[in-house]
Amino acid sequence: METLSTDFRKYSRSENLWLVALRRLFRQRSGIAGMILLGFLTLLAIFAPIIAPYDPIQVLIGVESVKRRADPCIHLLGCPEDQPQHLMGIDGNVRDEFSRIIYGTRISLRIGFVTIGAAIIVGTILGAVAGYAGGWVSDVIMRVLDVVLAFPFLLLAIAIVAVLGPGLTNAMMAIAIINIPAFARVIRSSVLSVKEEEYVSAARSIGASPLRILFLHVLPNAISPMIVQGTLGIGTAILETAALSFIGMGAQPPDPEWGSMLASERNQVFSAPHLVFFPGLAIMITVLGFNLLGDGLRDALDPRLRL
Amino acid sequence: MIKYAIRRILASLPVLFGVLLVTFALARAIPGDPCRAMLGEKATDEVCERFNRERGFDKPILVQFGIYMNELAHGDFGNSIRFRRPITQILVERLPMTIELGFAGLLIACLIGIPLGIVSSLRHNSAVDVGTMVWANVGVSMPVFWLGLMLAYVFALVLKDTPFQLPPSGRLSAGVVAMPFYEVYGWELTEGTLIAKLLEFVANFYVFNSLITLNWEVLKDAITHLILPAAALSTIPMAIIARMTRSSMLQVLGLDYMRTARAKGLSERWVVMRHGFRNALLPIVTIVGLQLGVVFSGAILTETIFSLAGVGRSLYEAITARDFPIIQGFTVVVAIGYIVVNLVVDLSYAFLDPRIKMS
Numbered sequence: 001m002e003t004l005s006t007d008f009r010k011y012s013r014s015e016n017l018w019l020v021a022l023r024r025l026f027r028q029r030s031g032i033a034g035m036i037l038l039g040f041l042t043l044l045a046i047f048a049p050i051i052a053p054y055d056p057i058q059v060l061i062g063v064e065s066v067k068r069r070a071d072p073c074i075h076l077l078g079c080p081e082d083q084p085q086h087l088m089g090i091d092g093n094v095r096d097e098f099s100r101i102i103y104g105t106r107i108s109l110r111i112g113f114v115t116i117g118a119a120i121i122v123g124t125i126l127g128a129v130a131g132y133a134g135g136w137v138s139d140v141i142m143r144v145l146d147v148v149l150a151f152p153f154l155l156l157a158i159a160i161v162a163v164l165g166p167g168l169t170n171a172m173m174a175i176a177i178i179n180i181p182a183f184a185r186v187i188r189s190s191v192l193s194v195k196e197e198e199y200v201s202a203a204r205s206i207g208a209s210p211l212r213i214l215f216l217h218v219l220p221n222a223i224s225p226m227i228v229q230g231t232l233g234i235g236t237a238i239l240e241t242a243a244l245s246f247i248g249m250g251a252q253p254p255d256p257e258w259g260s261m262l263a264s265e266r267n268q269v270f271s272a273p274h275l276v277f278f279p280g281l282a283i284m285i286t287v288l289g290f291n292l293l294g295d296g297l298r299d300a301l302d303p304r305l306r307l
Numbered sequence: 308m309i310k311y312a313i314r315r316i317l318a319s320l321p322v323l324f325g326v327l328l329v330t331f332a333l334a335r336a337i338p339g340d341p342c343r344a345m346l347g348e349k350a351t352d353e354v355c356e357r358f359n360r361e362r363g364f365d366k367p368i369l370v371q372f373g374i375y376m377n378e379l380a381h382g383d384f385g386n387s388i389r390f391r392r393p394i395t396q397i398l399v400e401r402l403p404m405t406i407e408l409g410f411a412g413l414l415i416a417c418l419i420g421i422p423l424g425i426v427s428s429l430r431h432n433s434a435v436d437v438g439t440m441v442w443a444n445v446g447v448s449m450p451v452f453w454l455g456l457m458l459a460y461v462f463a464l465v466l467k468d469t470p471f472q473l474p475p476s477g478r479l480s481a482g483v484v485a486m487p488f489y490e491v492y493g494w495e496l497t498e499g500t501l502i503a504k505l506l507e508f509v510a511n512f513y514v515f516n517s518l519i520t521l522n523w524e525v526l527k528d529a530i531t532h533l534i535l536p537a538a539a540l541s542t543i544p545m546a547i548i549a550r551m552t553r554s555s556m557l558q559v560l561g562l563d564y565m566r567t568a569r570a571k572g573l574s575e576r577w578v579v580m581r582h583g584f585r586n587a588l589l590p591i592v593t594i595v596g597l598q599l600g601v602v603f604s605g606a607i608l609t610e611t612i613f614s615l616a617g618v619g620r621s622l623y624e625a626i627t628a629r630d631f632p633i634i635q636g637f638t639v640v641v642a643i644g645y646i647v648v649n650l651v652v653d654l655s656y657a658f659l660d661p662r663i664k665m666s
C-alpha cells in the first residue's frame with residue numbers, strides 16, 4: 001500500500017510574494033502592454049546614436065538641400081530616391097525631426113526617473129517625520145503640504161521656475177516639489193498604521209531605534225503603494241515638465257525635449273502639422289506606457305485580489 | 308450643518324494664509340524688478356526710486372505684507388503695474404472667461420465620463436468596458452496643449468468650409484459684440500459701484516448673458532468658440548472621472564442590498580441608478596472636486612493656445628512680467644475658489660450619505 005508522502009514541504013511550500021505579484025503582473029493585459037512600450041522606449045533611448053540617422057542638434061543648411069519645415073520624405077512611401085530621407089520631416093531650424101524625437105526619449109525618461117526619485121526621497125523623510133512625531137510637528141508638515149496642494153500644479157511650477165530661472169534642471173526641481181505631498185502622505189499613513197502594532201511596541205521596548213523600525217517595518221508596508229504611485233507619478237511628471245517646456249520655462253533650445261519642440265512649432269500647426277503631431281504623440285506614448293504599467297502593478301500588488 | 312461649515316471655513320484659513328504668504332514671497336523672489344520690467348532697462352535709478360516709493364516697494368518686506376493684508380481685508384486688491392488698472396476690474400473682465408471654460412470642460416467631462424463609467428461597470432470585461440478603459444488611459448496620457456492644437460488643426464483647417472468647422476481662437480468672431488444684459492434691459496447703472504461691478508461680472512459670462520437677452524446669434528457664436536477649448540480641457544478629467552465611476556460602481560454593485568433590491572422586483576434601471584449609482588456617488592463627487600486643479604492648470608495652457616483672455620493666461624503673463632499685484636490677486640482668487648469647491652464637496656457628503664454625521 002502506498003503511503004502518503006510525508007514530505008510536507010512539497011504541499012505547503014510558501015512562495016515569495018514578490019514572485020506571486022510578478023506572475024500576476026505578467027497575466028495582466030495592461031501590465032504587459034506597459035512593459036512592452038517601456039521596454040521599446042528604453043531601447044530607443046539606449047541605442048539612440050545608432051537608430052537616429054542624424055545628430056539631433058545638427059543644422060542641415062549646406063549639408064543637404066532641404067527646406068525649412070519640409071514634409072516627411074519616406075522612400076518606402078513614394079518619396080523620390082534622390083531626396084534625402086527624413087522620416088518625420090525637417091523642423092523650423094532645419095534639423096532632422098526624427099532624430100530629435102529619438103534623442104528626446106533619453107531626456108524624457110531621465111526627467112521622469114529623476115523627478116520622482118527626488119520626490120520619493122524627500123516625501124519619505126517628511127512623511128516619516130510627520131507620522132512618528134505626531135502632534136504639532138505632524139500638523140505643521142501636513143499643513144505645509146496642504147498649501148502646496150492648494151495651488152494648481154502648473155501655477156506653482158511656473159512660480160518656482162520664475163524664481164530659479166528657466167532651464168530643464170530647475171523645471172525638474174519644481175515638478176519634484178509638486179509631487180512630494182503625494183508620497184509624504186503614503187508614508188505617513190503607513191507609519192500611522194504600523195505605529196500601533198504590537199510588534200512595533202515590542203521592538204521599541206527592547207530598544208530598537210525609530211530609524212530601524214522605519215526601515216524594517218514601515219517601509220516594507222509602504223512599498224506597494226509607493227511603487228504604484230511612483231510609476232504613475234513618472235508619467236505625470238513627464239507631462240508636467242512638457243507643459244512647462246511648452247510655455248518656455250523648461251528645456252531650452254537646442255535640447256530635443258518634446259514639449260519645447262511642440263512649443264517652437266506651435267504657430268505653424270496649420271502649415272506644418274507634422275512638427276506638432278509627432279512630439280505630442282511621443283509624449284503620449286511614453287506617458288501611456290507608464291500609466292499602463294502602473295495600472296498593472298496596482299492590480300498585481302493588490303493583496304485583496306486573488307487571481 | 309452650519310456649525311460644520313463654519314468650522315471647515317475656519318480650518319481653511321491657515322491654508323489660505325499660507326497661500327498668500329507663499330505667493331507674496333515667490334512673487335518678490337522672482338529676479339528682476341518691476342520697475343525695469345515696466346519702464347525698460349534704461350530707466351534711471353531716480354526714476355525707479357520714485358516708482359518704488361509710489362507703490363510702497365521701498366518699505367521692509369514684512370511691512371509690505373502687513374499693508375497688503377490690510378488692503379485685502381478691505382477688498383482692495385491693488386492696481387496692476389502693467390495696466391495701471393485696479394485688479395478687481397481686470398478680474399471682473401477675465402475671471403468669467405476662465406470660469407465659463409472650466410465649467411464647460413468639467414460639464415463635458417461629467418456628461419460623457421459618468422455614463423461611460425456606469426455602462427463599463429455594468430458590462431464588466433466586455434468590449435465596451437475594455438474599450439472605455441483603454442480610451443481613458445489614452446486620454447489621461449495626452450498633453451492638453453497637444454490635443455488642443457490637433458483639434459484646432461482638424462476642425463479649423465481640415466474641416467474648413469464644412470458644417471463642422473469650428474473657430475480656433477477667440478471668444479467671439481470678429482464684429483460680434485455681446486451687449487451686456489443690463490444695457491439691453493435699459494437699466495441705469497452708476498459707474499464704479501459694487502452693483503455695477505457685479506453686474507458687469509455676470510454680463511461677461513457670454514453664454515449666460517446671451518441666453519438671458521435671447522440673443523441667439525451671439526449665443527451660437529459664443530458656444531462654437533467654446534467647444535474646442537472645452538473639449539481639449541475635458542479629456543483628462545473625463546478619463547479620470549470615467550475610471551473612478553467605474554471602480555466605485557463595481558464596488559457598490561457587488562454589495563448585498565443590490566441583490567435585495569433586485570429580489571424585491573424593482574426594475575433594473577431603478578436598482579442601478581437609485582440604489583447603485585446614488586451610493587457610488589461619494590468618491591465620484593470627490594474626484595470631480597479634485598479635477599478643479601487639473602482644469603485650472605489646463606486652462607492656462609488652453610487659454611494660451613486658443614487666445615482666450617482669461618485668468619490663467621494673465622497669470623502666466625504676469626509672472627513673466629513681474630506684475631506682483633496681478634500674481635497675488637489672481638492667486639488669492641484661485642485659492643479661494645479651491646477652498647469654496649472643497650467645502651461644497653465636503654458639505655455634499657452629508658447630503659449624499661446620511662450616515663455621515665456632521666459632528
